[in-house]
Amino acid sequence: MSESGPMTGTRAESGALTGTRAARAAETEVALKEAAIRVFGRVGYLRAKITDITAEAGRAAGSFYSHFDSKEQLLEALLVDMLEAGDRSAEQSGHNPDFSDFEAVRWHIAQLWALLTTNGAVIVALQQAAIVNEHFARRQQELMAPMFEDMAAHLDYVTAAGGHLPGDRMAVATAMVMLMSQYAYAWLEGWPQSSGPRPTADEAVDMLASFILNGIMGPIPPSRAATS
Amino acid sequence: MSESGPMTGTRAESGALTGTRAARAAETEVALKEAAIRVFGRVGYLRAKITDITAEAGRAAGSFYSHFDSKEQLLEALLVDMLEAGDRSAEQSGHNPDFSDFEAVRWHIAQLWALLTTNGAVIVALQQAAIVNEHFARRQQELMAPMFEDMAAHLDYVTAAGGHLPGDRMAVATAMVMLMSQYAYAWLEGWPQSSGPRPTADEAVDMLASFILNGIMGPIPPSRAATS
DNA sequence: TGTACATCAGTGAACGCGCGTTCACTGATGTAC
DNA sequence: TGTACATCAGTGAACGCGCGTTCACTGATGTAC
Numbered sequence: 001m002s003e004s005g006p007m008t009g010t011r012a013e014s015g016a017l018t019g020t021r022a023a024r025a026a027e028t029e030v031a032l033k034e035a036a037i038r039v040f041g042r043v044g045y046l047r048a049k050i051t052d053i054t055a056e057a058g059r060a061a062g063s064f065y066s067h068f069d070s071k072e073q074l075l076e077a078l079l080v081d082m083l084e085a086g087d088r089s090a091e092q093s094g095h096n097p098d099f100s101d102f103e104a105v106r107w108h109i110a111q112l113w114a115l116l117t118t119n120g121a122v123i124v125a126l127q128q129a130a131i132v133n134e135h136f137a138r139r140q141q142e143l144m145a146p147m148f149e150d151m152a153a154h155l156d157y158v159t160a161a162g163g164h165l166p167g168d169r170m171a172v173a174t175a176m177v178m179l180m181s182q183y184a185y186a187w188l189e190g191w192p193q194s195s196g197p198r199p200t201a202d203e204a205v206d207m208l209a210s211f212i213l214n215g216i217m218g219p220i221p222p223s224r225a226a227t228s
Numbered sequence: 229m230s231e232s233g234p235m236t237g238t239r240a241e242s243g244a245l246t247g248t249r250a251a252r253a254a255e256t257e258v259a260l261k262e263a264a265i266r267v268f269g270r271v272g273y274l275r276a277k278i279t280d281i282t283a284e285a286g287r288a289a290g291s292f293y294s295h296f297d298s299k300e301q302l303l304e305a306l307l308v309d310m311l312e313a314g315d316r317s318a319e320q321s322g323h324n325p326d327f328s329d330f331e332a333v334r335w336h337i338a339q340l341w342a343l344l345t346t347n348g349a350v351i352v353a354l355q356q357a358a359i360v361n362e363h364f365a366r367r368q369q370e371l372m373a374p375m376f377e378d379m380a381a382h383l384d385y386v387t388a389a390g391g392h393l394p395g396d397r398m399a400v401a402t403a404m405v406m407l408m409s410q411y412a413y414a415w416l417e418g419w420p421q422s423s424g425p426r427p428t429a430d431e432a433v434d435m436l437a438s439f440i441l442n443g444i445m446g447p448i449p450p451s452r453a454a455t456s
Numbered sequence: 457t458g459t460a461c462a463t464c465a466g467t468g469a470a471c472g473c474g475c476g477t478t479c480a481c482t483g484a485t486g487t488a489c
Numbered sequence: 490t491g492t493a494c495a496t497c498a499g500t501g502a503a504c505g506c507g508c509g510t511t512c513a514c515t516g517a518t519g520t521a522c
Contacts, residue, residue: 021485025498046274046360050476060500065477131356132274141421148420166442167435170423175411175439182406192376193369195398207395211403214394215443249518253465278509288467293510463519471511478504486496 029067031057033081036074037121045075045125046132072136075129078122079139086115099154100161100217106209108154109180113205116184124185148173155216163217176212183208257295259285261309264302265349273303273353274360300364303357306350307367314343327382328389328445334437336382337408341433344412352413376401383444391445404440411436 035057039048050071051061068074095111096104116123126143129136151173158165165172186192187204199207263285267276278299279289296302323339324332344351354371357364379401386393393400414420415432427435 021497024485028498044359049474061476062478062501063499066498070476128359131272131359141419145420145422148422166438167431168427170420171427171432171435172439174414174420175407175436178410178414179403179407182410183403186402186406191369192373192398192402194373194376199396199399203395204399207399208403210394211400211443214445215439217442249464252518256465277507289509290468290511291466294465298509459522461519461521463517465515465517467513467515469512469514471509473509474507476504476506479502480500481502482498482500484496484498486494488494489492 025066028057028059028063032059032064032067033074033078036078040125041121045071045128072129072133075122075125075136076139079126082119082122097154098157098161099213100158100163102209102213104154105213106205109208109212110205112180113184113201116181116188117201120188144177147177151176158216161217165216172216176216179212180208253294256285256287256291260287260292260295261302261306264306268353269349273299273356300357300361303350303353303364304367307354310347310350325382326385326389327441328386328391330437330441332382333441334433337436337440338433340408341412341429344409344416345429348416372405375405379404386444389445393444400444404444407440408436 032053036048036053039052039056043052048071050064053071053074054061054064068077093111095107098104099108126136126140130140131137148170152169155165155169155173159169183204187198187201190198260281264276264281267280267284271280276299278292281299281302282289282292296305323335326332327336354364354368358368359365376398380397383393383397383401387397395403411432415426415429418426
C-alpha cells in the first residue's frame with residue numbers, strides 16, 4: 001500500500017482537473033461564471049472578451065463553448081442564478097408595505113441596496129447589455145416592471161394615511177425606483193469624485209429613506225430621522 | 229443672357245453638392261453631424277456604424293474621414309457644439325438660487341429637462357460612450373461635476389431657511405441630480421411600459437419639483453403645489 | 457476671355473484588424489468483456 | 490483484475506465575419522498665365 005490506486009491517486013494529485021467527468025465539467029462551468037462576474041466588474045460587460053473570461057478562469061478559449069453558446073447566453077445564465085437566489089431569500093421575509101412608515105421605507109431601500117451591492121456586476125452587465133441587445137432590453141423591463149408595481153402599491157398606503165403624493169402614483173413610483181437604483185450606482189462608482197468622503201452604506205440608505213419619505217409624504221419627526 | 233454663367237448655373241442647379249469647396253465641405257460636415265444625431269437617437273451610439281451615419285447623410289463611406297478621425301471624434305465635436313450652445317443660452321438667465329423656494333427648484337428642473345429633451349441623443353450617446361471609453365468617462369464626470377456643486381450650493385439656502393436636509397449636502401445633491409436625470413431618461417424611454425398614459429413634460433417637471441422640495445425641506449403648502 | 461494645370465471634396469471597392477467561433481487533437485475517464 | 494476501445498472535457502491554433510479604415514480614382518472648383 002505504499003502506492004495508492006492509479007485513479008484515486010491521480011484525482012487527489014491534480015486538484016481542480018480531476019473527479020468524475022460531470023463534476024469536472026460542472027467545476028469549469030462555475031469557474032467560468034465566477035470569472036465572468038469578476039471580469040464584468042473590472043472592465044464591464046460590453047468590453048469583456050470571451051478570452052478575458054476564459055483566461056480569468058484559467059481555461060483555454062475553446063472551453064467556453066462547451067458550456068455556453070455565447071457571451072449573451074452566459075449573462076442569461078447569471079441572471080437566472082441571481083433571480084433564483086433572490087426568490088429564495090424573498091420567501092422568508094414578511095415585510096411591511098405601509099410606506100407612510102419610515103421603517104417600512106427604509107427596509108425596502110436597504111433590501112434594494114443589498115441586492116445591488118451583492119449582485120452589482122450582473123445588474124450593471126444587464127444594464128449594459130440592454131443598450132445593444134433587444135433581448136436584454138426586454139429582460140431589464142421584466143425585472144423592473146414588478147418593482148414599479150410594487151412601489152406604486154406601497155404608495156397607496158401613503159394616500160390612505162392622508163399623505164399628499166407629489167404626482168401620479170405610477171410616476172412617483174418610477175421616480176423612486178430611479179432615485180434608489182441610480183443613487184446606488186453613483187455610490188458604487190464613487191461619484192461625485194471631487195468632494196470629501198462618500199457616505200457609508202448605512203448613511204446612504206438613511207439619506208434615501210428620509211429623502212423619499214419626505215418627498216412622498218412630508219417631513220418625518222426630527223427625532224426619528226436623527227436616531228434611525 | 230439667355231444662359232447664365234457656367235459656374236453660377238451649375239451651383240444653382242445641383243443643389244447641396246455645389247458652392248465653393250469650403251462651403252460644400254462645411255455642408256457635408258453638418259450633414260454628417262445631423263445624420264449622426266438621428267442615427268444615435270434611433271439605434272444608440274454603441275450600435276451606430278460609420279456607414280449608418282454616412283448612408284443617413286447620403287454620402288459615401290470614405291467621406292466620413294475627410295471630416296472626422298473616428299466615431300469618437302465625431303461625438304466629441306457634437307459635445308463641443310452642445311456645450312457652446314448651452315453656454316450661450318446660460319449667459320442670459322439670472323436665476324434664483326434659493327432652493328427653499330418652489331419656483332426656484334421648478335425652474336432648475338425645467339432647465340435640465342429642456343437640456344435633456346433638446347440634446348437627448350448626444351447626452352445619451354455620451355453616457356453610452358463612457359461605458360467603453362475612458363476619455364468619455366472623464367468627459368461625463370467633467371459635465372456632471374459642476375451640476376453636483378451647483379446643486380449643493382443651492383441646498384445651502386435650504387439649511388439657511390431652517391430646512392432639514394435628509395443627509396450630507398453633497399450626497400443629497402448627488403441624489404437630486406440622479407433623480408432628475410434618470411427620471412427624465414425613463415420618461416424619454418416611455419417607462420414603465422405596462423401602465424396607462426405617461427405624464428406630460430409639465431406634469432413630470434411639477435412632480436419632480438414637489439418630490440424634491442418635499443424631500444429636501446418638508447411639504448410645500450398644498451395650494452402652491454396644486455396650482456403650479 | 458480662354459486654356460492648361462493643380463487642388464480638393466467626395467466615391468466606393470478593397471484591405472486588414474480584432475475577436476468570436478470552430479475543429480482536429482490530447483489525455484483522462486468510463487465501459488465492455 | 491486486466492485489456493481494448495469509446496467517450497468526452499478541455500486545448501489552442503486557425504479560420505472567417507463584420508466593420509473600421511484606406512486609397513486610387515472622378516469630376517468639379519480654383520489658379521496661373
